[in-house]
Amino acid sequence: MNAKEKLLYEAKAKVLKALAHPTRLWMAEQLSAGEMCVCEFVDQIDADFSTISKHLSVLKQAGIVEDDKRGKQVYYKMKVPCVMNFMSCVEAVIESNAKAQAALVK
Amino acid sequence: MNAKEKLLYEAKAKVLKALAHPTRLWMAEQLSAGEMCVCEFVDQIDADFSTISKHLSVLKQAGIVEDDKRGKQVYYKMKVPCVMNFMSCVEAVIESNAKAQAALVK
DNA sequence: CGAACGTTTGGCTATTTTGCCAAATATTAA
């Protein structure tokens, strides 16, 4: 793995890392269905609004979402919608794990 | 988000988190092409073999890969191959980011 | 048996991430 390749894998990992948090993943899924303002997240997530803002900032930094200030509110939306396509596969992993668990009990 | 949903998002995040490291992501991509033994990773990655073993263990814990001991060696292989499908999208994010960067310079 | 090999595990420190609070900022409304 040369230096350039290393940078590429670091970049890829950064995108995944941005999604690799329960709250951010949930946010991303919500945004796949359409834009939302920070205040809506604040209403629906049990965490400090500063925490929520920072999570959105991580998604933005990774280039997954973009923001748009309108009046007092800031709206976030997906920038690269395909990001959520692979969730079906992540769910497949979880199902596979669940089956393995179940097999242990049998 | 209720308790059950919370658990689901934690599980999903765990899968993503396992992949959200440059070395592990590289490993997963290699394994998509076929099984490999730990010793092969040790040859190709510039890190302590214990570190490599632990990375593989994270992928295994997440249910992404499985191992198979044959003699002195342990072979790892993809358990849920679809996991790598979304890499094309992760690359799309990176390209989008690169374009944004380029636009700044223009 | 004992030595060599391949791998995992334990333990430790350094680094990163998380999440809260408080303070700063920006916009709108009074």
Added chain:
DNA sequence: TTAATATTTGGCAAAATAGCCAAACGTTCG
């Protein structure tokens, strides 16, 4: 202009992660 609202930023402490070394473990080979 002051107050209220929406959001971001700075700073901190707690928790999680990463990576090295050393030790343990299991397998094969002499």
